Amino acid sequence: MAAAPRWRERLFALYFLSHIPVTLLIDLQPLLPAGIHPPALAELLQWYTAAFRDPLMLQPPEWFKAFIYCEAFLQLPFFPVAGYAFLKGGCKWIRTPAIIYSTHVATTLLPILAHILFHDFSKSEHSGPQTQRERLTLLSIYLPYLLVPLLILYTMLRNPHYNQADKRKRK
Incomplete structure (x- = not known):
C-alpha cells in the first residue's frame, strides 16, 4: 500500500515540532503567575495581543483557559511523539493518536473561531478586533490550527x- 505523500508527513512533523516552543514560550503564559516568564517573552505576548488584537491570550476567559490546560497536559506531551512519527514517516501506529488529537483540536478551535468572528468586543473590557479586517487577520492566526489537524484527520x-486493517493470520 502507498504511504502518505512525504510532503504531507513533513508538514505534519513541522507542525508538531514547531508547536513545542510556541506552547512552552507563548501559549502557557496566561496560566502561569506574572513574572515567571523572562521579560522578553512577556513583551512578545504583549506585542502579539496588541498587534493582532487578541484578547483571548491577554485576559483569557475560563473556557479558553480550559483549552490551554488541554494543550499543556494532553497535547504538549503528544507533540514530540507525533513529530517523530511523521518525520520518520510510515509509522502506522500514529493513526489512532493522530485521530484523537486532530478531532480534539478541531473541536476546540470551533468555539475560538466563533468567538473571534461573532463576539461583540465593543462591550468587552478588553480590546478585541473591531473591524472585519481585524477579525479576519486574527482568524488567520488561529485558522492553521484547525486546517492542519483536519488534514491530519483526513x-x-x-x-x-x-487506514488499512491489521491483517493477521487467524488460526
Missing part, C-alpha cells in the same frame, strides 16, 4: 497506508 482516515 489523511489518517482516507490514506490506505494508515
Whole structure:
C-alpha cells in the first residue's frame, strides 16, 4: 500500500515540532503567575495581543483557559511523539493518536473561531478586533490550527497506508 505523500508527513512533523516552543514560550503564559516568564517573552505576548488584537491570550476567559490546560497536559506531551512519527514517516501506529488529537483540536478551535468572528468586543473590557479586517487577520492566526489537524484527520482516515486493517493470520 502507498504511504502518505512525504510532503504531507513533513508538514505534519513541522507542525508538531514547531508547536513545542510556541506552547512552552507563548501559549502557557496566561496560566502561569506574572513574572515567571523572562521579560522578553512577556513583551512578545504583549506585542502579539496588541498587534493582532487578541484578547483571548491577554485576559483569557475560563473556557479558553480550559483549552490551554488541554494543550499543556494532553497535547504538549503528544507533540514530540507525533513529530517523530511523521518525520520518520510510515509509522502506522500514529493513526489512532493522530485521530484523537486532530478531532480534539478541531473541536476546540470551533468555539475560538466563533468567538473571534461573532463576539461583540465593543462591550468587552478588553480590546478585541473591531473591524472585519481585524477579525479576519486574527482568524488567520488561529485558522492553521484547525486546517492542519483536519488534514491530519483526513489523511489518517482516507490514506490506505494508515487506514488499512491489521491483517493477521487467524488460526
